[in-house]
Amino acid sequence: MVEPAIALFGGAFEKASRVLEELLRESGARYALLLDRKGFVLVHREALWAPRPPALDSLATLVAGNAAATQALAKMLGEPRFNELLHQGSTHGMYAEEVGDLALLVVIFDNSAPVGRIKLFGKRAVQSLEVITRDSVVNPGTLEIDSEYRDGASALLDELFGN
Amino acid sequence: MGPVPSWMSYLVTNMSTINFAAREINFKIVYYGPGMSGKTTNLRWVFQQVPQNRKGELVSLATEDERTLFFDFLPVDLGEVKGFKTRFHLYTVPGQVFYNASRKLILRGVDGLVFVADSAPNRLRANAESMRNLRENLAEYGIRAEDIPIVLQANKRDTLDALPLEMIQAVIDPEQRLPIFEAVATNGAGVFETLKAVSRQVLSRVAAAS
Numbered sequence: 502m503v504e505p506a507i508a509l510f511g512g513a514f515e516k517a518s519r520v521l522e523e524l525l526r527e528s529g530a531r532y533a534l535l536l537d538r539k540g541f542v543l544v545h546r547e548a549l550w551a552p553r554p555p556a557l558d559s560l561a562t563l564v565a566g567n568a569a570a571t572q573a574l575a576k577m578l579g580e581p582r583f584n585e586l587l588h589q590g591s592t593h594g595m596y597a598e599e600v601g602d603l604a605l606l607v608v609i610f611d612n613s614a615p616v617g618r619i620k621l622f623g624k625r626a627v628q629s630l631e632v633i634t635r636d637s638v639v640n641p642g643t644l645e646i647d648s649e650y651r652d653g654a655s656a657l658l659d660e661l662f663g664n
Numbered sequence: 665m666g667p668v669p670s671w672m673s674y675l676v677t678n679m680s681t682i683n684f685a686a687r688e689i690n691f692k693i694v695y696y697g698p699g700m701s702g703k704t705t706n707l708r709w710v711f712q713q714v715p716q717n718r719k720g721e722l723v724s725l726a727t728e729d730e731r732t733l734f735f736d737f738l739p740v741d742l743g744e745v746k747g748f749k750t751r752f753h754l755y756t757v758p759g760q761v762f763y764n765a766s767r768k769l770i771l772r773g774v775d776g777l778v779f780v781a782d783s784a785p786n787r788l789r790a791n792a793e794s795m796r797n798l799r800e801n802l803a804e805y806g807i808r809a810e811d812i813p814i815v816l817q818a819n820k821r822d823t824l825d826a827l828p829l830e831m832i833q834a835v836i837d838p839e840q841r842l843p844i845f846e847a848v849a850t851n852g853a854g855v856f857e858t859l860k861a862v863s864r865q866v867l868s869r870v871a872a873a874s
């Protein structure tokens with residue numbers, strides 16, 4: 502079984518990008534990412550002033566794993582879910598929130614940005630992102646993957662991993 | 665950074681975030697199997713061999729003694745096919761029995777599996793139990809093992825007392841339904857063969873579904 506996936510094309514991608522940009526502007530955060538629950542980055546935005554981010558695909562994987570573990574804990578304790586994840590260090594913080602069943606919002610901020618603002622605008626962004634992602638759920642069957650794609654990818658496998 | 669053209673989506677490389685090439689397809693491949701069978705070693709070999717511009721960081725959440733605690737993760741870029749950026753996300757699970765809760769989480773959204781069996785005689789039972797555990801955990805996601813690409817790897821073929829392949833198959837795949845590869849993950853033998861086999865199956869499956 503291949504899970505339904507979120508595919509952000511054209512319009513939806515731009516809408517989601519704008520939501521993240523607005524979130525960065527209003528909250529003063531550094532980076533904002535929309536991920537799927539498997540830990541794939543769907544959209545990412547960074548503040549103009551922010552330094553180069555760390556490897557985002559690793560970050561996304563860890564956040565998704567962390568969120569999955571947290572929700573599993575919630576279930577064990579008889580809670581349907583725990584609310585947002587918030588981590589704060591001496592200079593940086595990270596805020597993660599569920600976006601429907603299939604996605605996650607992640608915001609990375611400096612401690613100069615008040616957490617209250619991050620949460621407030623984070624939750625607001627989640628509402629818009631929920632609508633956008635809900636409309637972007639596709640079944641793998643609707644992706645244009647055909648035997649031509651498969652054969653092309655197969656040739657690349659030989660090229661990368663040897664014959 | 666200007667507005668992103670509508671045909672562009674998102675792409676990450678290990679060094680930097682390059683915005684935003686075309687549509688991309690990501691596949692999740694999970695290495696499963698009993699503790700110490702060599703799952704992490706498989707991923708390390710892939711990491712060592714794949715050229716820098718085709719891979720991301722290898723993330724390992726491990727204990728002090730190098731046992732996997734939550735997962736290892738390695739993204740590999742296959743390249744672009746028909747306008748689709750194609751990427752494989754490789755994961756290992758922690759094989760030790762008592763880490764089942766985290767093992768289960770890693771299976772979410774899995775597209776294909778490599779089952780790494782240990783060829784040592786005293787691990788025969790552990791192989792069998794891990795396969796049963798895999799079936800149970802897949803079932804919790806509503807997936808039957810028959811319905812997902814699984815490739816077997818008999819690892820540690822270099823050890824003197826390695827069991828015959830048939831004995832290992834007899835406990836993890838008695839009907840001999842699944843392809844099996846012999847491997848010595850520490851020197852890379854069989855590692856890419858296994859990964860290519862599971863990748864091909866995953867690709868075929870998605871193509872067939874379309």
Ligand SMILES: Nc1nc2c(ncn2[C@@H]2O[C@H](COP(=O)(O)OP(=O)(O)OP(=O)(O)O)[C@@H](O)[C@H]2O)c(=O)[nH]1
Pocket residue numbers: 697698699700701702703704705706730731732733756757758759760819820821822823847848849850851
């Ligand atoms: N002789 C031999 N040793 C191997 C081989 N592959 C792995 N090992 C060794 O087996 C030990 C365990 O390997 P790992 O890759 O950490 O095993 P794992 O399956 O990830 O173990 P867990 O994380 O506990 O599930 C290490 O000391 C490896 O060097 C092999 O092909 N031959």
Ligand SMILES: [Mg+2]
Pocket residue numbers: 703704705730731732756757758759
């Ligand atoms: Mg390991």
